[in-house]
Amino acid sequence: MNTFQLKHLPSSAIQCGWRSTALMLLxxxxxxxxxxxxxxxxNGLPTLNGRIMSYNEYGAAMLDIKEEDMxxxxxxxxxxxxxxxxxxxxxxxxxxxxxxxxxxxxxxAYPAYPSICFTANNTGLPEDLTGLExxxxxxxxxxxxxxxxxxxxxxxxxxxxxxxxxxxxxxxANARAVTAGNIGxxxxxxxxxxxxxxxxxxxxxxxxxxxxxxxxxxNLADTEEMIMSYDMPPYSRxxxxxxxxxxxxxxxxxxxxxxxxxxIKALKELPSHPAPYVVHCMxxxxxxxxxxxxxxxxxxxxxxxxxxxxLITYGNYYQKYPEKDKALCNTLVSLRLxxxxxxxxxxxxxxxxxxxxYSKVFKDYLLSHGMSDQQVDALVQSLTIPTKM
Numbered sequence: 001m002n003t004f005q006l007k008h009l010p011s012s013a014i015q016c017g018w019r020s021t022a023l024m025l026l027x028x029x030x031x032x033x034x035x036x037x038x039x040x041x042x043n044g045l046p047t048l049n050g051r052i053m054s055y056n057e058y059g060a061a062m063l064d065i066k067e068e069d070m071x072x073x074x075x076x077x078x079x080x081x082x083x084x085x086x087x088x089x090x091x092x093x094x095x096x097x098x099x100x101x102x103x104x105x106x107x108x109a110y111p112a113y114p115s116i117c118f119t120a121n122n123t124g125l126p127e128d129l130t131g132l133e134x135x136x137x138x139x140x141x142x143x144x145x146x147x148x149x150x151x152x153x154x155x156x157x158x159x160x161x162x163x164x165x166x167x168x169x170x171x172x173a174n175a176r177a178v179t180a181g182n183i184g185x186x187x188x189x190x191x192x193x194x195x196x197x198x199x200x201x202x203x204x205x206x207x208x209x210x211x212x213x214x215x216x217x218x219n220l221a222d223t224e225e226m227i228m229s230y231d232m233p234p235y236s237r238x239x240x241x242x243x244x245x246x247x248x249x250x251x252x253x254x255x256x257x258x259x260x261x262x263x264i265k266a267l268k269e270l271p272s273h274p275a276p277y278v279v280h281c282m283x284x285x286x287x288x289x290x291x292x293x294x295x296x297x298x299x300x301x302x303x304x305x306x307x308x309x310x311l312i313t314y315g316n317y318y319q320k321y322p323e324k325d326k327a328l329c330n331t332l333v334s335l336r337l338x339x340x341x342x343x344x345x346x347x348x349x350x351x352x353x354x355x356x357x358y359s360k361v362f363k364d365y366l367l368s369h370g371m372s373d374q375q376v377d378a379l380v381q382s383l384t385i386p387t388k389m
Contacts, residue, residue: 045141046074052085052132053115059124060108060117063137067109067116070094075141077155078148081107083118084138085129092118093147099154101339102253107139122253153331158317160200167316173204174284174316177212178292180309181301181359186388187275189214190292192284194236195227199283206233209278216273217245218266220281220288244273252286254340260369263291267366268375271382285313290340297344297358298366298376299383304354310337 050065075081075094082091092105100106102122109116119125159165165172175191189212194205209217217239219227224247227240239245248266250259270277279295281287293306311329314320322329338350345353345361366376 046139047141048073048075048139050137050139052135052137054133055125055130056113056117058119059130060119061125061129061132061137062113062117063115065116065139066114067096070109070116070139073139075139076145077109078145078151079141080143080146082140082142083107084140085132085135088129090118091142093150095147095151096155098122099150099335101335102255122251122256149327149331150335153328154335156314156318156320162200162204169204170208171316173201173208174313175205175208176312178279178296178309180296180305181299182384183296183299183301184275184384184386186212186386187277187383188292188295189276189278190284190288191278191280193219193221193280193282194278195219195222195230195232195240196282197230197232202230202236203233205280206236209239210235212276214239214276214278215244216270216275216277218270218277218279218291219245219247220250220279220291222247223249246270246273250281250287250291252290254290254343264366264369264371267379268371271375271378275382275385275387277383283313283317285317286336289313289337293337293341294344294362294365295379295383297341298362299380300359302354303341303356303358306341306358307333307337 048065048069050063050069052061053064054062056062070076077094077096079094080091081094082089084090090105092107093100094107094109096109096111098106098108098110098121100121103120105118105120107116107118124130162169162172170176173191175189177186178188178190179185189209191205191208192199192201194202194209194217196202226249227245227247232240246266246269248262250262253259279288279291289310293301293310296306296309308322310333311322314329314332320328334350338353341353341356342348342350344365345356345358346365347353347356347361363376366379367373371379
């Protein structure tokens with residue numbers, strides 16, 4: 001409405017017009033103030049909004065929201081939430097670690113990060129959700145405690161204080177022989193890191209490896225630069241300086257191209273080194289578990305044997321055992337080990353895992369990723385001839 005028109009309107013109409021305009025402005029303002037959903041607030045559901053500050057090196061969107069902000073708003077770890085950005089709503093769990101399967105969305109209050117983030121696990125966000133620094137993000141509750149079982153299973157914490165563990169030094173080190181399938185006695189071992197002592201286990205591991213006369217290390221955690229920076233135990237240093245450490249740093253994503261190319265290269269090399277062998281990462285949990293499962297299955301292990309070996313780690317770190325913690329252990333296997341086995345085996349139905357001929361399908365996996373029949377046979381032979389009677 002311009003000035004000329006106002007001059008020719010009755011004063012009552014002008015006053016009415018201003019009242020209507022003011023009312024419309026007030027409604028608009030209230031609408032903006034309640035943009036996190038009036039329905040949510042009326043129903044008492046937690047809501048929160050913020051903005052994307054940046055993207056980290058793994059493709060996660062870092063928000064200007066901290067865990068304490070989430071807690072104050074009414075969100076707790078294990079909730080299922082939705083994140084809306086540019087009118088696109090994504091439903092995901094809220095955890096304190098990366099507890100979904102590869103490519104699945106999650107919101108994370110990761111202890112090492114300065115704020116919360118959301119991402120697709122191990123793959124990073126898709127292209128349409130990148131480059132959105134400064135964009136508004138709305139967070140809403142979808143299901144209170146909807147993923148609490150996963151948070152409780154995968155969010156378990158352990159201590160590095162040896163005195164807190166009523167178990168042997170070897171168990172504290174998560175060090176043990178691998179005996180599933182036809183693997184020879186005294187040929188293959190697994191452990192936490194014998195080089196990096198960040199979790200206070202390297203010296204225990206090194207003592208175990210010396211006791212078992214381990215000759216070759218398949219190291220899934222370290223680059224050469226990393227390993228040279230460690231103040232490592234004497235026996236571990238002797239293995240490194242003797243050229244008996246195969247470096248194969250992996251992410252915990254068996255579907256990634258670099259995982260497969262690095263692992264295949266290392267497995268081609270392994271038979272050229274003398275047994276006994278040890279496989280390790282930092283904790284000896286997932287990366288070690290995935291590679292040991294591959295070697296076990298290749299040597300004729302059943303699904304049940306691979307699961308049993310995998311879960312020993314959770315007894316060693318958390319005192320969680322299949323006999324008394326069945327539901328939790330089933331969750332761990334379903335979320336961690338099973339997707340890896342399905343990928344190696346080339347199947348999509350998790351229910352079929354107990355019925356698979358792993359020696360055949362795991363050999364097919366190795367052949368399809370660049371090993372020859374002769375190289376696979378050499379690997380199997382190196383693992384199945386016992387070094388101890």
